[in-house]
Amino acid sequence: MSCKKYVEVTARFDVDGTVFPLEIHWEDGAKFEIDRILDIRRAASLKAGGAGIRYTCRIRGREKYLWLEETRWFVEAKESD
Template sequence: MVYDESYTRERENEISRAHPTKVYVGVFVKITDEGKTIPYGLQWTDQKIYRIDRILDVRKAASLKAGGCGMRYTCMICGKKVELFDEEGRWFVTPAGR
């Protein structure tokens, strides 16, 4: 199968319109030899890349703002607290103020 980025972006846009409180992002992760997933950066919808400065907390949780359940990574990015969710391999954040 050939990876088609345009299809993926179109599909992500459709999903984001269906769930306006979720912003799906690309995430750079490290998988440890024990199988632990550690995110270290994310790519916002405008293609800008942000480094995760620190991970404050990791736990299985539901997104109360956007719905859905998965692993919640509470992170510091550019001096701001961000909740990053891994929902079965699809990553999203909830925009501030929602």
């Protein structure tokens, strides 16, 4: 089962207002640089619920989804017991 994991993100705003995430910060202090944005679209998180702008990102050679839901960023994470 998955849940929303809200994360801190460093992002860049273009002059036209487009937001590009650059780095994800976990609560334990770990930082993950986003190597490349592969896709940006409005989409729902089918695993964790919620919707917003979904960024398909390449991080350390793996594709991951990152959502911007109004003013907060989240990823899909496994629920801990």
